[in-house]
Amino acid sequence: MSEEKIVYGVPFSQPVRSVLWLLLIKKMPFELKLINPGSSSEGGSRHPDYLKKFPTGTIPSYEEPNSGFFLSESHAILSYLCDKHGWQDFYPVNLEDRARVNSYLHLHHRNVREASIGLVAPKVRKDLNFSEDFLKTSKATINKAFIAIEEGWLSESKFLIGDKVTIADLSAYVEIGQLQSQFTNIYDFNDLPNINRWLQDMQKVEFHDEIHTALFELGDISKEAPSMELIKNANKKAFLALQECLSKIAE
Numbered sequence: 324m325s326e327e328k329i330v331y332g333v334p335f336s337q338p339v340r341s342v343l344w345l346l347l348i349k350k351m352p353f354e355l356k357l358i359n360p361g362s363s364s365e366g367g368s369r370h371p372d373y374l375k376k377f378p379t380g381t382i383p384s385y386e387e388p389n390s391g392f393f394l395s396e397s398h399a400i401l402s403y404l405c406d407k408h409g410w411q412d413f414y415p416v417n418l419e420d421r422a423r424v425n426s427y428l429h430l431h432h433r434n435v436r437e438a439s440i441g442l443v444a445p446k447v448r449k450d451l452n453f454s455e456d457f458l459k460t461s462k463a464t465i466n467k468a469f470i471a472i473e474e475g476w477l478s479e480s481k482f483l484i485g486d487k488v489t490i491a492d493l494s495a496y497v498e499i500g501q502l503q504s505q506f507t508n509i510y511d512f513n514d515l516p517n518i519n520r521w522l523q524d525m526q527k528v529e530f531h532d533e534i535h536t537a538l539f540e541l542g543d544i545s546k547e548a549p550s551m552e553l554i555k556n557a558n559k560k561a562f563l564a565l566q567e568c569l570s571k572i573a574e
């Protein structure tokens with residue numbers, strides 16, 4: 324019988340990781356179908372078959388084959404899952420708290436998400452030839468967003484919204500966390516004590532290490548760009564680690 328929940332993507336993708344992480348924390352079984360981001364070949368996110376269901380051509384996407392429901396956009400998927408399963412700890416029902424979570428989720432796009440576009444992608448995808456102007460604007464955007472988080476959200480509470488982890492933290496961490504010295508090592512957080520403290524706290528969240536297998540495998544990319552082979556292997560190892568987690572939660 325087919326799985327009740329399918330996530331499309333690869334573990335190397337930041338927004339994919341946020342969805343996989345929530346599902347593991349909540350011990351919710353699912354199947355990960357590997358989809359190669361940006362590729363128009365079979366099994367790629369720009370292939371006509373994928374685009375028919377998910378016209379944005381991005382990962383993650385999500386499907387419930389039994390009902391025929393499908394959805395793109397990590398934040399829509401995260402909030403839908405919480406609403407569907409009553410995971411109110413991760414997506415509060417209190418109107419004000421929920422609005423604060425939403426506020427972060429909206430800020431994330433074109434702000435914190437630039438961590439991947441402006442810092443990680445230029446290292447990993449040399450072929451994309453980002454212009455100097457683009458990279459400069461992108462870095463300024465990231466710095467501004469990090470200061471807002473440092474002096475706003477995280478100056479007032481342990482996690483982004485209050486004293487418990489929500490989907491806002493999962494989404495933020497998959498972007499910000501990847502830059503730490505134990506992973507890609509491409510951002511210095513020394514002047515951001517609140518973010519530093521939050522990064523430590525987020526590392527204690529269940530399944531943190533398993534979900535970040537691809538990044539442990541990739542290692543420091545600050546000096547040298549990783550080879551395509553290394554990225555592929557990192558994804559493979561992360562996929563296997565995920566299968567192990569799925570077997571564990573099924574026990």
Ligand SMILES: N[C@@H](CCC(=O)N[C@@H](CS)C(=O)NCC(=O)O)C(=O)O
Nearest residue numbers: 336337338360361381382383396397
């Ligand atoms: N806003 C989207 C962003 C998704 C996204 O940018 N995914 C990347 C991989 S990390 C992708 O699918 N890129 C392939 C493409 O755009 O062709 C979300 O949160 O789901």
